[in-house]
Structure formats: structure tokens, C-alpha cells
Amino acid sequence: MDMPPPDPAILARKPEIVARLRSILPADAVIDDAHETRAYECDAFTAYRCPPLAAVLPRSTAEVSAVLAACHAMGVPVVPRGSGTSLAGGALPTADCVILGVARLTEVLEEEHGFFYAPDPSSQLACAIAGNIAMNSGGAHCLKYGVTTNNLLGATLVLMDGTVIELGGAHLDAPGLDLLGVICGSEGQLGVVTEATLRILPKPEGARPVLMGFDSSEVAGACVADIIRAGVLPVAIEFMDRPCIRACEDFAHAGYPDVEALLIVEVEGSEAEIDHQLGLIKDIAHRHAPEVLRESGSAEESALIWKGRKSAFGAMGQINDYICLDGTIPVSELPKVLKGIGELSARYGLGVARRAWRRGGEARPDGRSVHARRSGGTDGGEGRVRSGLAAEPRQGVPAGGKRGPPCRAKGGRVRGALPPSPPRRGLPTEYFRKDEGQWSEAGRRA
């Protein structure tokens, strides 16, 4: 598979384009050396690599605006980039484009102590808020707190012609059209986010995860469905199957039990609240005859449990090359979908590691806002489980065809992390099956 060919007319004008960028930005903010631009040749989706024509690192909204206006006038494509942790090739350049990196937009304009910003993608140590906004990212704790779109109050956006617009404000649900909702998850295609006002929440008094091990993925899925049905609201519910448990355990030594399927369920609040909620959850779990039921006994143990789960992508990469797929499933259908994936895996002899987490989006009324000039998907998720899946790549096996059918059959959606959207990047479509339609595009827009 090849990258789309660059426009030779743009390549021929490189000296002129770079000179124009240098006239706008300080010398250290324009990178055009062939060795140095290689740092921007891909994101975390490393199957494609292509150094850009140049990379720029502006320090302010005004500089971003000037760069975009100049590139617009010169007809040069621009790809915004946060920290480059996208797994979908979103920040992947072509040879005739300028990468606009926002790594220098790190100023915190307002801050309040004793609060926290809830969205916690596993890549949170590295990724940028602008990247989170562009991908509508979320993590383990989205069940209670939602994903980025539920925690974004306002943004400064520079359109591709350099026009600066302000969206939203310091509160949720600003009047007028929900343009913030359009920006969130738009993968950098509508403009460059340079500032964000984020909802921050009071830190909970405490939190405690419990590990629940089951003898099958189906039973673990049924337990999740029962917890949700009972109206209990943990802050996180995570599912991992045996290959995923093993990979994470080998990588992080988190103390996971050797079981077929593992749930990590975390609740938070005061000690009394935690005990009460965990009591309800453990009662439900006992109905499914768990092989292991273990509460975390200390903050260190809790941290280790989450370290294991958050290492899943990296841990899987240590075993094999893999294709990562991502989809949402109605929670009541989770047991059947997990079973269906297992059957497909066995039928095709394709190793599959599954992890899933319950998504939510509850808006807490006690949130405040914090304004950051930090450049750093929801699928809504209400009543759904988002499931990540790693499968060994194998030639001739359509990625969408593996996990797509069980998800769709149960009324869920597939959000493909691979390959990048062909219409945007002009990339080849070998991974798509004709009879599957445009599943990745549909999932992307859902």
C-alpha cells in the first residue's frame, strides 16, 4: 500500500514555502531539514511513514493563524499535530504538507486546586488536550465522567484560512448551534484548536477497584450487564480476556489472576459509600460464580491494577504486531458479542485479545471550568460498551470483517482504528470488504 503521491508543484516550491513560514515564525519554529522532519513522519499508527515538507511549532494563536493563512494562500495542505499518539494515522503527513505541531502551546491560563480533569485516555501521560478534543478521547473513567465532549466547555479554533473563532464558553451548553460538539472528534479537519476551557471536578474522597475473575467472557459480560441493570454507577468497569490479561500482567506485574475473563470495577466516594456500592456489586458478581473476587487493599495496589490496564496497547505490542479495532456494543448484548468474537477467532485461527469498557457520559452538576492554552471519540456511549480488540494481522484477512459483523448484528457500531479514513488520506482500501460497505467511515461519523 502506497501513500498518495505528493503534488510535484508544491514540492518544487519548497524553498519559497519555507521562506514564507520563516518570515512569519521565529527561526527555531520552522523545521525543514530532511533528518529533523522524520520526527513527524507518523503517529502511533506506524504502518505508514512519510516525512512532511516542513513542520512548524507556533507558540500562540496569532502565530497559528498566520501560518494557516499563509499555507491557505499558497495552496499547501496542513496537518495539525498534538503529541502524535493517535492510533489511526490522524496526524500522518503527506510529503507535500506542513505539519502544524501545537506542542509549544502549553500555557495554563487559569487554574484551581483540589479539582481534576476527568477524561483519562491510557495515553494521558503523553497526549495533548487538543489531540483529545480532535479525537474526542476518553478512558477508563468515562463511565461516570464521560469523554472529552462531556468535559469541554469552550475552545479557540483557527480555521484553515487563518480566521480565529471562539466556541462555547465557561459553562456547558452555550446557547446557539452546538459547534463545539462538531469540533470534538473532527480529527483536525475543521481547524486548529489553540485554547480550551475544560470542566474540572472536585477530587473524590477516595476510590477502590475490585478484581473479578470469571471462567468465560460471556459470564463476565453478563455480570457487567447486571451491574448496569441494577442501577449501580461505578466510576469504571473494565473487561479483559485471557490473552489481554496475560499480556498486561507480563508487562506491568499488576497482580491479575489467571482467569479466562477479568473485570476491574472501581467505585469512589467516602469509605462508607465505597463499602456500600462495592457490597451491591459483589452481591451481583456472586450470582455469576466468580473464580476470584478481590478488593484492592491499598492505594499502591489500586495504582498497579490501573497501570496494568492502561498498559494494554503497549503490552500487546510486545507480543506481536497487531491490528487494533474499536467498536461500541449495547451493554445487554455484550455476552453474545464476546462469544461471537471468540467463535470467529477460533474459526479463522486468528489470535484475538479483547478488552472492553463501559462508557457513559453523566454530567456532574458540580463541575467548574479551567482555561488552558493546551493543545491536547464519542460515540455517545450511553448504554453501550466500547470494546477495543487487538488481532494479529494476517494477509488477506479483512480487519473489519473480523469484529464488524458481531457488533453490527447486535446493533452496535464499529469504529475502525485501522486504516485511516481513505477519503481523507487517499489511502488504499484493501482492509475494507466490499460487502461490508464503509464500516469504518460509518463508525467514524457515528
Ligand SMILES: Cc1cc2nc3c(=O)[nH]c(=O)nc-3n(C[C@H](O)[C@H](O)[C@H](O)COP(=O)(O)OP(=O)(O)OC[C@H]3O[C@@H](n4cnc5c(N)ncnc54)[C@H](O)[C@@H]3O)c2cc1C
Ligand atoms: C498507548 C496508547 C493508548 C491509548 N489509549 C487511548 C484511550 O484510552 N482512549 C482514547 O480515546 N485514545 C487512546 N489512544 C489514542 C490517542 O492517544 C488519543 O486519540 C489522543 O487523544 C491523541 O492525542 P494526541 O495529542 O497525541 O493527538 P495526535 O495524535 O497528535 O493527533 C490526533 C488527531 O488530532 C488532530 N489534532 C492534533 N492537534 C490538533 C489541534 N490543535 N487542532 C485540531 N486538530 C488537532 C490531528 O490532526 C489528528 O487527526 C491511545 C494511544 C496510545 C498510543
